[in-house]
Amino acid sequence: MSGSQNIIIELDGVKKSFGAVHALQGVDLTVRGGEALGIVGHNGAGKSTLMHILAGSLSPDTGSISLDAATSDWTYSIGQAHSAGVRTVFQELSLCPNLTVIENTRIMHPEIRGAGWRKRAEEMIFSKLEEVFPGSGIDANDYVDELPIAKRQMVEIARAFTGKDGGPRLVILDEPTSSLDAHMSEQLLSHVRAFVSAGGSCILISHLLNEILTTADRIVVMQDGKVVDERETARFDRHSLVEAMGSVVDEQTGVKVTMSDARTGQSVPIVSSGFHEGMKLEAHHGEIVGLAGLSGHGQTEMLVDIFRNAPRDRSGAGSMALVAGDRQVDGVFPIWSIALNMTVSSLRRFVRFGIINGDEERRLAEDWRGRIGIQTPDLDNNILSLSGGNQQKALFARALGSDAQIILMDDPMRGVDIGTKQEVYAILRNEAAKGRTFLWYTTEMNELEHCDHVYVFRENQIVASLPRNELSEQKVLHASFEGG
């Protein structure tokens, strides 16, 4: 085993919070020279935050980062990460689409300058592309926006491995194979192995457990902002890895609330939707249907699709309302009052001869203020005067106060405190009992407990359909991470 003198970067007790959300709650992590470190974990485990801290684009609230065993009292920054040879390939592509492959390479390398810089940058990226992805057929003079997504990802990965004096020391790859086909993924992973045996280090994050198990030397399992398990890869297999990710399973098994039994089978679904392949999602009258899986695997797209295809008539049995997940972008009207934000979906009901009846509108807002418990002295205050949780309650009130019989929820509990969550769960159950139907995309495992039926999404397909009595965190994790 490599000794402690070989440690490239070391995190000690790193914490990071975003408002009420504790993304990292004291993470210790070491990366040694010549090893590939795999990091796995479910949504919200803190992987992305950790990557940003390693890349220097976020700084921790507390805890220390040391490079080459020299603890930094200065703040670790992008510049330091860069000059220490730490390169990150983020999940969202970060090339400049308006530039050529050559020019994008130059942006990464300030030292390529002066006469003939194009030639040198071209040689650098071309040889690396040939090395990592032989036969990729990418012309370094191509503009990035003219390349298909897989080739963009190849360029970005190859660019991260370029550099003078043998290139970077630590390359962090966050879901690097998400746009690559099997052959290209294979090329990349074998390059990672070659890079590591030549003395480089690599951090690999992937939801494809096979990739992690075949490529990494050591695997770190994260959950709720903490490292919960860490072993040599040889001491993990698929099963134990999934198990390590879902260790909360034991605590939760007793909490299940008994509710209406699983679907009877003969009733006709009021919502039915699916992708080109795979299973179909069905929702029945009065059901809470959960959409699970890793974030970004098609859940939001399906909700939007269902909403778009809703009947034009907004008051019938198929009428729908959507509760947005990203409050600030898709949810609140930031310069409106709380009351106006609550009633905007129901305005049509209050209109007489083209004029809104303010009294009735007011009554609806006051009614829901009481029912959902929005804490404010005055509903005429600006919506932004509320805490995040109360803003989200106002958005729930908007959807529930409307006539809609089907409520679509796009991960609405992001950044909401636990007390508010409990209140909303109770309201949801109440409304479902009264006959409303909920389609609920959630990234939080314990919220699935409140669903009558859960569909697990992976790569824009439904890969598992679990009625309430068969639901377990193990099954959801297995289905989310390739293969059920």
Added chain:
Amino acid sequence: MSSLMTPRLLRNLLPAISLTVLLLAIFYLQPRAMSYLGLNLLLNLALPIAFATLAQMCMMTVNDLDLGIGAYVGFVACIGATFLRDTPALGVLMLLACVAAYAALGALIHLRNLPSIVVTLGMSFVWLGLALLVLPTPGGKAPDWIRAIMTWKTPMLPFTIYASVGVALIVHIILMRSAYGAVLRGVGGNARSVERAGWSLLRAKVTMYALAGVFGIFSGLALIGLTTSADANIALRYTLLSIAGAILGGGEFVGGRISPIGAVIGATTLTLAGSFLSFLRISPDWQIGAQGGILIIVLALRILINRAEAK
């Protein structure tokens, strides 16, 4: 042969093709324009517009827009026709202060994360007010050396053509070919990625704003070289002309997609469009609308080419 005619090439050639078609139409309508004197008259006012367009293009490179460039050019013209002639040292100092003001605007907009159109629209009133302070009534006189440059009788073709080509090539080398130019355009394409690679966004923005200020000065001075006197309102319409010119030349409002050569061609095309419409005996009342029509046709062609490319 047809494989050489890729959509991208076609799109890059579109500004040049538009200009050629317009020139041919003018020569057809008025063969006497095909002479040294004729070309000089036609293209006379193209150079100041081309400079203003390049200034606008610098802002577009970093995803910003300058709604004050017309008033700024007018202010520069007023300085040029007064201080620069009477007390050259003070005049030069004032012009340098203008560039510094533009650089400071860039820093302010970046650091405070302000929308550039609001700030520059506000600045347009500041520039106009300053211009009126410098030159309350139209008048003044351009320095003789500027006059001499702008009326220089160059061999074969008028001075404007040589100057336009030269400027276009110089800016092309700076922004499109140099190593730092790639970084500057990268800021428009994906600022976060440029920042992650360790570059200062502040420095990039200040550079582009200062460059815009410099081109604005060239525009104002070239303008008084032609008109001999100045007026605070002399260049107000340059704001929209410069945006139209930059777009006509193949630039885009966001995304760092620019073309210096195209911008100069676009500015020239817009200048010629006015003359072309005069030759068609279209009343000046309708000319602005007709110029808009030309703009729409060229942009529609560009979208058609883009669609062909998407297939």
